[in-house]
Amino acid sequence: MAAEDQAPRARAPANPDKTKKRKKPKKDKWGQPIAAAADEPAAQQVHETPEEPAAEAEEAGERSESYECGKVVASGMPYTTTEEEIRGLFDKFGPIRSLQLSRFPDSGNFRGLAFVTFESDEVAMKSLELDGHKMGNRFMRVERCRVTASSKRQKKSEHQSDPEKPDGCLSAYVGNLSWNITEKDLRDFFKSSRIASIRFAVDKRTGDSRGFCHVDFEDDESLEKAVGMNQSELRGRPVKIAYAIINRA
Numbered sequence: 001m002a003a004e005d006q007a008p009r010a011r012a013p014a015n016p017d018k019t020k021k022r023k024k025p026k027k028d029k030w031g032q033p034i035a036a037a038a039d040e041p042a043a044q045q046v047h048e049t050p051e052e053p054a055a056e057a058e059e060a061g062e063r064s065e066s067y068e069c070g071k072v073v074a075s076g077m078p079y080t081t082t083e084e085e086i087r088g089l090f091d092k093f094g095p096i097r098s099l100q101l102s103r104f105p106d107s108g109n110f111r112g113l114a115f116v117t118f119e120s121d122e123v124a125m126k127s128l129e130l131d132g133h134k135m136g137n138r139f140m141r142v143e144r145c146r147v148t149a150s151s152k153r154q155k156k157s158e159h160q161s162d163p164e165k166p167d168g169c170l171s172a173y174v175g176n177l178s179w180n181i182t183e184k185d186l187r188d189f190f191k192s193s194r195i196a197s198i199r200f201a202v203d204k205r206t207g208d209s210r211g212f213c214h215v216d217f218e219d220d221e222s223l224e225k226a227v228g229m230n231q232s233e234l235r236g237r238p239v240k241i242a243y244a245i246i247n248r249a
Contacts, residue, residue, distance in 0.1 A: 070118045071145040077112045078136045094123030099236040108180035171244035175212040178235040193222035
């Protein structure tokens with residue numbers, strides 16, 4: 001009896017329904033159950049992603065890239081290049097509206113980069129022939145000037161109306177000045193007007209010029225002559241001239 005009691009009892013067969021695990025239905029990346037093999041062509045047809053719209057969007061992005069009309073960028077020039085030499089290279093293609101030389105802020109020396117604006121976009125395209133032109137021991141790069149966020153803001157500000165002349169105003173705001181502009185340069189620029197004083201805006205921390213100033217004139221006639229010179233070129237840059245806004249306490 002003892003032996004019979006100690007004999008292992010036979011376990012009841014497991015319920016096949018309980019031990020058999022159910023397979024979870026497969027789902028696609030959209031979380032939808034994948035159809036049976038017979039239905040796969042239909043499912044593929046529904047979720048097929050066409051590639052043509054992506055290609056069209058890329059082409060549209062290329063077409064949307066815009067350039068500033070009549071303006072090119074010349075880079076890679078020797079630091080010793082002068083403004084006269086740059087003009088001599090580009091004015092053979094057509095009249096130059098403005099020439100802006102980029103300079104190092106600490107020394108004011110030319111950094112080998114210039115922006116040339118012509119009277120028309122056709123002339124600017126012709127000047128691209130200078131791309132690869134050798135200057136000294138360097139090869140110059142000339143390309144069209146792309147429209148940037150800063151240039152868009154500048155164009156927007158140009159379309160905005162200038163401030164009206166305040167009563168008793170004898171001062172003018174002069175902006176977009178070259179970093180190394182001097183008082184003598186401004187007095188020569190406004191030689192037809194009688195100047196009382198010139199107040200340069202400088203950085204309080206570094207003492208460097210901030211690119212604008214205020215000019216006080218001795219009479220109203222001198223002020224009107226100066227404002228009439230708005231967008232005239234000074235040291236290769238179109239200068240912004242407007243009536244100065246008087247801050248009243």
